[in-house]
Amino acid sequence: MATTTPQRLRTVNRLHPHLRRQARLLPVLPAVLLLLVFLAGPVLWAFHASFTNAALTGRNARSPGWVGLENYQRLITDPVLPLSLVLTVVFVGGSAILGQNLLGLALALLMKRARRPVAAVVGTAVVAAWVLPEIVAAFAAYAYFSRDGTLNQILGGLGFGQPDWLYSFPMVAIMLANIWRGTAFSMLVYRAALDDVPGEVTEAALMDGASGWQRLAYVTIPMIRSSIATNLMLITLQTLAVFTLIWVMTAGGPANASTTLPVLAYQEAFKFGDIGYGTAVASVLILIGLVFGAAYVRLLRGSKG
Amino acid sequence: MRRRVFEITALIAATALMLTACSPAAPQDEAKTLKVVYQKTDSFSALDNLFQAAKQEFEAANQGVTVALEPIQANDDDYGTKLALALRSPSTAPDVFYEDTFKVRSDVDAGYLLKLDSHLEGWTDWDTFDEGAKAAGLADDGGTYAVPLGTDTRAIWYNKKVLTAAGVSVPWEPRSWQEILDTARKIKASDPSVVPFNMYAGKATGEGTVMQSFYELLYGTGSELYDADAKKWVVGSQGFTDSLAFLKTLYDEQLAVSPAEALDANVWKKVFGEWLPQGKMAATVEGSYTPSFWQKGGSYEWPGYAEDMGVAAFPTQNGQAPGGVSMSGGWTLAVGAGTKEPDLAFGFLATALNRKNSLAFNIASSQIAVRKDVAADSGYQAANPFVKDVSELVAVTHYRPATADYPRISAAVQEATEAVITGAKSPEQAAADYDTAVKGIVGDAKTAAK
Numbered sequence: 001m002a003t004t005t006p007q008r009l010r011t012v013n014r015l016h017p018h019l020r021r022q023a024r025l026l027p028v029l030p031a032v033l034l035l036l037v038f039l040a041g042p043v044l045w046a047f048h049a050s051f052t053n054a055a056l057t058g059r060n061a062r063s064p065g066w067v068g069l070e071n072y073q074r075l076i077t078d079p080v081l082p083l084s085l086v087l088t089v090v091f092v093g094g095s096a097i098l099g100q101n102l103l104g105l106a107l108a109l110l111m112k113r114a115r116r117p118v119a120a121v122v123g124t125a126v127v128a129a130w131v132l133p134e135i136v137a138a139f140a141a142y143a144y145f146s147r148d149g150t151l152n153q154i155l156g157g158l159g160f161g162q163p164d165w166l167y168s169f170p171m172v173a174i175m176l177a178n179i180w181r182g183t184a185f186s187m188l189v190y191r192a193a194l195d196d197v198p199g200e201v202t203e204a205a206l207m208d209g210a211s212g213w214q215r216l217a218y219v220t221i222p223m224i225r226s227s228i229a230t231n232l233m234l235i236t237l238q239t240l241a242v243f244t245l246i247w248v249m250t251a252g253g254p255a256n257a258s259t260t261l262p263v264l265a266y267q268e269a270f271k272f273g274d275i276g277y278g279t280a281v282a283s284v285l286i287l288i289g290l291v292f293g294a295a296y297v298r299l300l301r302g303s304k305g
Numbered sequence: 306m307r308r309r310v311f312e313i314t315a316l317i318a319a320t321a322l323m324l325t326a327c328s329p330a331a332p333q334d335e336a337k338t339l340k341v342v343y344q345k346t347d348s349f350s351a352l353d354n355l356f357q358a359a360k361q362e363f364e365a366a367n368q369g370v371t372v373a374l375e376p377i378q379a380n381d382d383d384y385g386t387k388l389a390l391a392l393r394s395p396s397t398a399p400d401v402f403y404e405d406t407f408k409v410r411s412d413v414d415a416g417y418l419l420k421l422d423s424h425l426e427g428w429t430d431w432d433t434f435d436e437g438a439k440a441a442g443l444a445d446d447g448g449t450y451a452v453p454l455g456t457d458t459r460a461i462w463y464n465k466k467v468l469t470a471a472g473v474s475v476p477w478e479p480r481s482w483q484e485i486l487d488t489a490r491k492i493k494a495s496d497p498s499v500v501p502f503n504m505y506a507g508k509a510t511g512e513g514t515v516m517q518s519f520y521e522l523l524y525g526t527g528s529e530l531y532d533a534d535a536k537k538w539v540v541g542s543q544g545f546t547d548s549l550a551f552l553k554t555l556y557d558e559q560l561a562v563s564p565a566e567a568l569d570a571n572v573w574k575k576v577f578g579e580w581l582p583q584g585k586m587a588a589t590v591e592g593s594y595t596p597s598f599w600q601k602g603g604s605y606e607w608p609g610y611a612e613d614m615g616v617a618a619f620p621t622q623n624g625q626a627p628g629g630v631s632m633s634g635g636w637t638l639a640v641g642a643g644t645k646e647p648d649l650a651f652g653f654l655a656t657a658l659n660r661k662n663s664l665a666f667n668i669a670s671s672q673i674a675v676r677k678d679v680a681a682d683s684g685y686q687a688a689n690p691f692v693k694d695v696s697e698l699v700a701v702t703h704y705r706p707a708t709a710d711y712p713r714i715s716a717a718v719q720e721a722t723e724a725v726i727t728g729a730k731s732p733e734q735a736a737a738d739y740d741t742a743v744k745g746i747v748g749d750a751k752t753a754a755k
Contacts, residue, residue, distance in 0.1 A: 056389040057408065058709025061415035074745075147565065167565035253508060254568045255720075255729050270386045272713045 043286060050280035056273030064276070071280035080256055080264060081281075088240070088260040088288070091175060096239035099179035101232060104186020109216070111187075112194050123187075130184035138248035141177035142166070145249065170250045170258040177245055182238065186231050193227035194220070226300055233296035240289050261285045336369045337646055339653055342391060343403035344384040345376035348574070348604035351597065351670035352403065358665070359657035366656075370649060375399065380570070382511045392417040395643045400650040401657075404639040406441040409451050411709035412639075413444040419640040420448045424651040430659060430676070437699075438675035442637055451637035452658055455672025458631040458698035459517055461617045462595055463588035464581055468615075471495035471587070478617050481624040482522075482551055489560040492587045500580060501560045503589040506552050507723035509570040514719045516632050516705075517590050522548035524703050525621035525630040528755065530714070531706035537753040538714065540740040547622065549725045549732035556726040564726045578605040581614070590619060593695035597671035600689065616694045618701065631698040634705065635672070673699065710747050717742040 050071055054064035075081055107126060111119040129137060144150045145165040152162040165173040197220055205219045221228070243262040246252065252259035252267065259267070261281060269278025341360075345353045353376055360372040377387050385405060391397045392412070404412065412418055421442070425431045434453070442451035465475045471492040479485045489501035504518040523530065528544025531537070539545075555561040566572055573591075577598045580586035582605065597603055599610040618629030638657060640650045656662070660678055667674045668688040673696050674680040686692055705711060721739045724730040730738065744752055 055415075055709075056386070056393070057415045057417070058411040059414045060709075061389075061393070061417075077745075164565045167568060251509060251570065253723070254564070255723050255727050270390075271382065272716060273386075273389060274713070 046279045046282050050283045052276045054275040071277050084264045092239045095175040095178040096235040100182045100186045103183045105190050107187045108190035127184045129181050134244045137181045138245045142249050145173040189231045193224040197223050229296050229299040236292045338371045340373050340399045341401045342375050342399035355666040363653050363656045398641045398643050400644040404637050406635050407705045407707045410707040413450050418450040419642045422448050433676045433678050435675045451639040453637045453675045455667050456635035457593045458695050462591050463615050465615050467584050467587040479620050500586040503561045506726045507568045508719045509568045520632045521619040521630050538743050539755050540752045541754040546732050546736040553725045582607045594671040596689040611690045616691050627701050629701040631702040633702040713746050
């Protein structure tokens with residue numbers, strides 16, 4: 001902090017302590033308002049809409065009515081929902097929590113040891129996928145995995161079979177694409193975290209005869225635990241919301257084999273015009289996000305204690 | 306230091322908020338503007354040309370009026386969604402828009418469309434519209450809410466060269482489903498690299514799957530989707546299962562494209578752009594608008610199409626009367642219910658659909674004319690060699706039930722076809738699941754077992 005207090009703050013300081021605290025909150029107010037309007041607003045609207053029969057067209061578009069829990073009752077009996085839930089969990093667990101997270105950590109550890117030019121090249125290559133707008137990345141992934149795509153040309157060149165990835169293994173293709181696209185974020189978070197681990201601690205462990213794995217497990221990981229929790233929370237929420245990638249690559253098909261919750265919500269709300277039901281699906285998605293968020297917040301608290 | 310950053314951020318946010326609050330001062334006293342929304346894609350620009358021409362003509366005739374054309378780049382499904390979203394709010398609703406015939410009723414129910422009866426009374430051109438076609442814009446209250454641009458039918462389009470090479474004599478006129486299978490198997494045996502007989506299936510091709518494939522089968526069995534008299538959806542019909550079984554046979558015996566290709570939303574581009582012109586496909590079921598892709602200026606120009614291609618009616622299951630099946634849809638122009646300038650909006654609609662513009666559009670997009678004066682025009686009749694054949698199919702055509710539930714039912718049908726061609730379900734099982742889905746959508750009371 002600078003040694004001279006700016007004029008404005010001094011004026012504030014002259015106020016009653018209670019008022020002073022409130023005056024300091026004043027500049028934050030617009031930001032809070034923005035959050036309320038653009039974040040909490042739509043969330044609340046979605047919750048409200050999920051209790052109505054609002055629709056894009058037909059009589060219900062003119063005068064949507066309150067239907068209570070009807071949409072949720074329908075949701076429970078919808079045969080696509082269990083599949084969709086499983087796919088969402090597999091997608092988030094496989095491509096974010098395992099894929100992006102572990103690969104990001106591994107890359108960060110490797111880059112710390114690698115020589116500078118190597119680290120720069122690897123870093124650029126990984127970040128490139130992250131910099132692409134989602135729609136561009138989605139088309140690139142589609143081109144890569146499609147029947148006559150790059151992957152199959154490589155496989156063919158090596159003498160392997162050429163499966164139709166998007167048709168036979170849609171979830172595998174989508175998860176690989178999401179790992180490719182999102183790993184850079186985890187890698188950057190972990191690089192920053194690893195830089196904060198004091199060299200002396202690692203050296204001390206080395207002196208005590210700890211092997212590489214032991215140092216990682218007992219020194220490095222515990223020390224970057226809060227970064228791990230933060231990273232897991234962010235990539236989980238990001239991956240839960242992934243829509244464009246899946247929509248462009250498979251549109252949820254074939255036969256719903258890649259219909260995660262966002263895809264299902266979109267189909268119901270906009271393809272079939274059933275906004276009430278679509279927002280009910282979206283509300284389930286929000287709840288799942290909240291559960292994950294709460295779990296990570298606990299993890300974060302634990303790491304500080 | 307951290308607090309300083311925080312304060313600066315908050316100030317920026319506050320400024321942004323204030324700017325948003327006071328920026329758009331809408332020009333209200335300026336010249337009147339009509340907002341026109343329609344569909345445009347890389348392979349469908351005929352409509353764009355129509356509106357460009359109508360805009361010039363209308364602006365010249367109405368000083369001080371600006372026509373703002375807002376084409377939406379999307380396929381049929383996405384166009385419908387985007388249009389419905391725009392119509393939901395008065396601030397985004399267009400004055401004049403391009404509307405699918407099967408959405409007219411549900412959009413009237415939603416209060417999106419302006420009743421045009423009083424305007425139509427004073428429009429002499431209205432008398433030249435075909436009586437049957439006028440029904441496209443009719444709502445449940447008996448009022449007319451939309452004016453058709455043209456209509457279409459569906460038929461079998463086949464490549465004569467491929468058929469002849471396989472020893473099939475042309476013109477080919479299959480009389481039953483069995484005859485289609487026999488011919489397709491013959492072509493397959495003669496040249497395994499050729500796709501003998503394609504019919505769309507699965508959700509990726511959307512309405513194409515039902516309009517250019519499944520309904521030709523279903524309505525040829527004597528069954529139907531919806532009993533219009535009883536106002537009930539048909540479930541448990543043998544015709545439904547038979548139709549699915551036919552698709553299964555086509556795909557299982559590799560007489561159609563591979564299931565993976567069928568589930569690519571762009572498969573129709575390959576049908577028009579590659580497989581038929583290159584002689585890699587013998588036949589497909591497609592709409593009367595097919596020549597528009599191959600004509601001069603079309604997206605897949607093919608000068609030889611008129612000689613190489615032939616057209617045949619899709620047969621009924623066992624050749625029973627009336628001998629052929631076709632499906633019709635088509636698009637209309639409608640005026641937004643919330644328009645501030647209903648007279649001008651209708652005026653623009655009338656300009657876009659006058660004789661000259663209708664003729665040009667019907668020719669460019671290979672539509673079946675709904676204006677009698679256009680239908681009688683020698684230019685229209687000479688537009689492509691298939692006009693007569695596909696127009697005759699109007700006699701055996703069917704229309705989709707345009708209820709608000711329809712899009713969801715259609716999706717359930719598409720899902721059934723997808724389950725069958727991917728081998729996920731047997732035709733019986735897929736039909737049973739369809740019945741369950743329909744009952745879930747409309748309720749038991751609105752279904753009838755046949």
